[in-house]
Amino acid sequence: MPRETLHEMLFALLLYLACLLPEVTTDQKIKEVYWHFNTTELLMGTNLNASSVFNVEWRAQLNKGEKVSILTYSPSSNTSYINESYRKRVVFSHMNFSLMIHCVTFSDEGVYTLTIQLLNKQQQIDRSRVTVIIPVSNVRITSDTSAPYQGENITLNCLGTAGNAMSYSWQKCNQPLPIGNRTILSKDNTSLTLINIQQSDIGNYRCVAQNVLSCGHKDFILQLCAETGVSSWRSYGIYGYPGYLGYAIVIFYIFSWVKKTRKSCSKGQSDTIYENTAFEKKQPNSCKRIPPVYVRNVKK
Known part of the structure; x- marks a missing residue:
């Protein structure tokens, strides 16, 4: 075979592989996905043509350490296998290979992996880390x-x-x-x-x-x-309102008032007694003395 023909064939093969690369690129990045607690959530699939797919598998590595194969699907035979524990909770799309899960709980948290095996033995892998969230x-x-x-x-x-x-x-x-x-x-x-x-x-x-x-x-x-x-002990006395100091001041003023009242009453009574005594002493001096009357005996 001429060398020029061989080079042309190799160049054509490289062009063919370059055209296939967008479909068979392996994605190792993990996408962060957040689900609402006790709701229905969706794991996205892919836009690959089903005619180029040999096998599809969804599996999960849960946070509690358990590894689970959720389902497998073969487009050529249009048959699928679903794990018994997920059979009533998942809905699988044969068109884009997405996976819908009902009644999400915290036990569903983990890394979910979608593995697509192509007919040319290439693989496409998509990973999603699921975190279940309860709204605030x-x-x-x-x-x-x-x-x-x-x-x-x-x-x-x-x-x-x-x-x-x-x-x-x-x-x-x-x-x-x-x-x-x-x-x-x-x-x-x-x-x-x-x-x-x-x-x-x-x-x-x-x-x-x-x-x-x-x-x-x-x-x-x-x-x-x-x-x-103002601190509390200044506003409310000492140890509470009005405080011991407040009560002492009130009692002092009451005692002083009573003492003054008693003094004023005693002074008033003393003045009255003195006035009555003076009146009694002056009263005899104001009366006129009557000279005694002498009666003589007259002889008849």
């Missing part, structure tokens, strides 16, 4: 006090009662919370502590809880106690 709901904020005094500390705890794989963040007045020396966040951002609260700290604080599928938030309005800037 019922976000709550709890605190150790509702209205602290100026200079005190307060801790806000945020929790989403429903949801998983959540991340937390905080805002003040709809702006990202500035982190400073008086602001402390826990490692997972679920707790916010404000130290030495001042007037500038008053406002609306928002906790945002979110995952890849949903988001929720809760607001907390921070207010200071009415006696702003």
Whole structure:
């Protein structure tokens, strides 16, 4: 065979293989897929022509360590085998080889692999890592006090009662919370502590809880106690309102008032007695003395 003819044949073969490459490229990348809990979800297939496919297989390596062959399908014979544990939960498309799974639970998390064997013995592999997510709901904020005094500390705890794989963040007045020396966040951002609260700290604080599928938030309005800037023992006496000191002052004033009242009453009574005594002493001097009458005996 002439050398020129051999070169032409090799060149034609390379062109033919180049045309086939887009169909038989092996994809080793793992796609991240997120499913809603207790819903129906779809694993995408491929756009390959079924006439060039020899065999199709869906299998899973679940997070709990179990390896499962979900189904196999042969386009040439149009027959498929479905694992008994998945038979009532999956729907397989013979057109694009996609797989639909009903009633998704956390036990379905893992890596799903679609392997397509072509007639020319090439393979196309698609992998998807599935994570099951519960949407965020019922976000709550709890605190150790509702209205602290100026200079005190307060801790806000945020929790989403429903949801998983959540991340937390905080805002003040709809702006990202500035982190400073008086602001402390826990490692997972679920707790916010404000130290030495001042007037500038008053406002609306928002906790945002979110995952890849949903988001929720809760607001907390921070207010200071009415006696702003005055410590509690000064405002309310010592050890409670009005405090021992307050009671002592009240009793002292009452005792002083009673003492003064008694003194004034005693003085009034003494003056009255003295006036009566003087009147009794003067009364005899005002009367006229009548000289005695002498009766003589007259002899008849």
